[in-house]
Amino acid sequence: MTLRIMPDDLSGERTRTLIAAHLAGMAAQSPPESCHALDVDALRAPGITVWSAWHGDDLVAVGAMKALDAERGELKSMRVDDRFRGTGAGRALLRHITAEAQRRGIRSLWLETGSEAEFVPARRLYASEGFVECGPFEDYRPDPLSVFMTREI
Numbered sequence: 001m002t003l004r005i006m007p008d009d010l011s012g013e014r015t016r017t018l019i020a021a022h023l024a025g026m027a028a029q030s031p032p033e034s035c036h037a038l039d040v041d042a043l044r045a046p047g048i049t050v051w052s053a054w055h056g057d058d059l060v061a062v063g064a065m066k067a068l069d070a071e072r073g074e075l076k077s078m079r080v081d082d083r084f085r086g087t088g089a090g091r092a093l094l095r096h097i098t099a100e101a102q103r104r105g106i107r108s109l110w111l112e113t114g115s116e117a118e119f120v121p122a123r124r125l126y127a128s129e130g131f132v133e134c135g136p137f138e139d140y141r142p143d144p145l146s147v148f149m150t151r152e153i
Helices: 013-029 089-103 117-128
Strands: 004-007 048-055 058-067 072-080 108-114 132-134 146-152
Touching: 004 089, 013 058, 013 072, 048 089, 058 089, 072 089, 089 108, 089 117, 108 117, 117 146
Parallel strands: 072 108
Antiparallel strands: 004 048, 048 058, 058 072, 108 146, 132 146
16 A cells, blocks of 8 residues: 655644544543543644655544654554554554654654553554563653553664
């Protein structure tokens, strides 16, 4: 599948709908204190870049990176539309964000994801792209429902 990946200003209805679906899915799987997904307003904060991946006119996936400092970035709001899961779209978007982070001088990427069975595919993807488990970072606290991962780039 050929994807067109570009920065997204979050003004499009399809992007906002996919982010809302992501939030709803996270809220359904995790209690509020363990849900770290960002809504559209939070994704518009300074230091956060959002990308969307398109196949023709179809929105396939979204993902974001939050600058933690000059050399560290955090992956946020990675979500592939259910219709495109298993197509490699998540991997393509992850690689795009990683390349963009490296271009910006970021030396390591960090992320938080769930520990439950529903998150196994995400954890496998991240591990296959060089992410390793680590402890909580920034404002995160130990949580049995969270897995923290990092990767040098």
